Amino acid sequence: MxxxxxxxxxxxxxxxxxxxxxxxxxxxxxxxxxxxxxxxxxxxxxxxxxxxxxxxxxxxxxxxxxxxxxxxxxxxxxxxxxxxxxxxxxxxxxxxxxxxxxxxxxxxxxxxxxxxxxxxxxxxxxxxxxxxxxxxxxxxxxxxxxxxxxxxxxxxxxxxxxxxxxxxxxxxxxxxxxxxxxxxxxxxxxxxxxxxxxxxxxxxxxxxxxxxxxxxxxxxxxxxxxxxxxxxxxxxxxxxxxxxxxxxxxxxxxxxxxxxxxxxxxxxxxxxxxxxxxxxxxxxxxxxxxxxxxxxxxxxxxxxxYNRKKEHPLLPKSQYITFRASLKDGSHELVFVKSKKSDRWWMQVPYPTGLSKNERHHLVPCRYEDYQLANSGEMPDLWWRTYLKLN
The missing domain is CATH 3.40.800.10 (Ureohydrolase domain)
Known part of the structure; x- marks a missing residue:
């Protein structure tokens, strides 16, 4: 063909x-x-x-x-x-x-x-x-x-x-x-x-x-x-x-x-x-x-x-900064990743046990405002919806 x-x-x-x-x-x-x-x-x-x-x-x-x-x-x-x-x-x-x-x-x-x-x-x-x-x-x-x-x-x-x-x-x-x-x-x-x-x-x-x-x-x-x-x-x-x-x-x-x-x-x-x-x-x-x-x-x-940053997947790790934020109720620690090249943000959402053999987290593009919300102790809606979808 x-x-x-x-x-x-x-x-x-x-x-x-x-x-x-x-x-x-x-x-x-x-x-x-x-x-x-x-x-x-x-x-x-x-x-x-x-x-x-x-x-x-x-x-x-x-x-x-x-x-x-x-x-x-x-x-x-x-x-x-x-x-x-x-x-x-x-x-x-x-x-x-x-x-x-x-x-x-x-x-x-x-x-x-x-x-x-x-x-x-x-x-x-x-x-x-x-x-x-x-x-x-x-x-x-x-x-x-x-x-x-x-x-x-x-x-x-x-x-x-x-x-x-x-x-x-x-x-x-x-x-x-x-x-x-x-x-x-x-x-x-x-x-x-x-x-x-x-x-x-x-x-x-x-x-x-x-x-x-x-x-x-x-x-x-x-x-x-x-x-x-x-x-x-x-x-x-x-x-x-x-x-x-x-x-x-x-x-x-x-x-x-x-x-x-x-x-x-x-x-x-x-x-x-x-x-x-x-x-x-x-x-x-x-x-x-x-x-x-x-x-x-x-x-x-x-x-x-022709202006792609080639940031998918997020490697090498040296090109990214990891941030962690805890919710007020202590139920989750949320992990965010920021690119040094483009200043763009992603959040890590954990896979359920056994769903992915190769990866422990699903990476979701997000905004700096999502990190700010998590850093204030609140759950970003995007993180929660992705978590429910994975589960």
Whole structure:
């Protein structure tokens, strides 16, 4: 099996005057005719378009997003690093939606095995499901982060086996065997979420964060993002004034610059091995602004990637400082770790006896404020929820 069996060449052509030598369009390896040699250890990141929108509820047209994104992305300048990015073209819509899912799953799996990070440009957000299923092929537990104003837990019989852009999380949560360790949401808006869904999230000890939680500073999102293996970004999480090209766009959401910062944090995450951007609909993008914003978001992701600190796993130990704090009731001693390189923080949460043969603690990215809370004798909510999840 070759990945070229699932991918069609890029059809977007360069501007009449071509690209400047500093433009990404001059720096990327682009699949135009001959399929790139991915085994050559030449590439760090692969762009993969997916021309599938049959299960994108109320947002038909997203299948055309990848080429509109390319037009803007290729024209951006390379940052202060040498990019090793390949554009693998598009996964065409299969005979059935399930065929497209299988193709995306296999492409993501193979790229991760080759240590190439796929950047998926969809398509509807139901494509998060085959993105997730790639990790089943790898036999890997997943920390999933979704940037979305909704939870997408609807009971929607219209899609393939109940999978649509509004219901794909049901498939992920209920999948057996269970490869999902943690689900995080950033940016949900309470009036779009029913109370039963909130109870489900609380019962499963998942990390959900309202849009308003980030109103004081988007930096609060950094440790949440740092914990993810894969990310799914719904463009409708951005306010319509900044990203209008989505039939489901709403007045409130992240600002464009906040979306770019989220993407930079994602790129800097050493754990992250795939990211998908979904629900951009060019049919509503009359001035090309949303395509440009998406291109800038991916640019910031690439910038973060090439500024990774290589802090996962946390070795060597000489590069980190350990702090200990005791709770007022004396029930637990909490251990925190701070990086000397980046000043970022993690907390150690003990595994139950016998659960992990190789490690005694599960490391969770956290904020300095979590350490301050523990140092005052209080239990950080993140530590307790992780402890309950492990037990």
């Amino acid at each position: 070759s990945l070229s069996d699932f991918l069609s060449p890029v059809t977007y052509t360069s501007p009449t005057n071509g690209f400047y030598t500093s433009h990404l369009g001059s720096k990327l390896e682009i699949y135009n005719s001959d399929f790139p040699d991915l085994e050559s250890n030449t590439y760090d990141i692969a762009i993969v378009g997916v021309q599938e929108d049959r299960n994108a509820i109320n947002n038909s047209g997203t299948a055309l997003s990848a080429d509109h994104f390319r037009e803007k992305f290729y024209a951006l300048n390379e940052g202060n690093y040498s990019t090793r990015i390949v554009d693998l073209g598009n996964i065409k819509a299969g005979h059935t939606v399930s065929d497209t899912y299988v193709a995306l799953k296999l492409v993501v799996t193979e790229l991760i095995i080759m240590n190439i990070l796929p950047v998926i440009i969809g398509g509807g957000q139901d494509l998060t499901y085959p993105q997730f299923m790639a990790y089943e092929e790898l036999g890997q537990k997943v920390d999933l982060l979704v940037v979305d104003s909704h939870f997408d837990l609807d009971d929607d019989p219209e899609g393939v086996n109940g999978t649509t852009s509004h219901s794909y999380l049901n498939r992920i949560f209920l999948h057996e065997p269970n490869y999902l360790f943690n689900y995080s949401n950033i940016g949900y808006q309470t009036y779009f979420v029913n109370q039963e869904s909130l109870k489900v999230m609380d019962k499963l000890y998942f990390d959900i964060h309202r849009l308003g939680d980030f109103s004081s500073s988007i930096t609060i999102a950094e440790p949440i993002i740092r914990n993810a293996n894969m990310i799914s970004f719904d463009m409708a999480a951005i306010r319509s004034s900044d990203a209008v090209a989505n039939a489901n766009a709403t007045p409130n959401g992240f600002y464009g610059e906040e979306a770019c910062q989220i993407c930079r944090y994602a790129g800097m995450n050493d754990k992250l091995s795939s990211i998908g951007f979904y629900e951009f609909n060019p049919e509503y993008d009359h001035n090309g602004h949303t395509a440009l914003l998406l291109a800038q978001m991916v640019w910031y992701f690439v910038d973060g990637f």
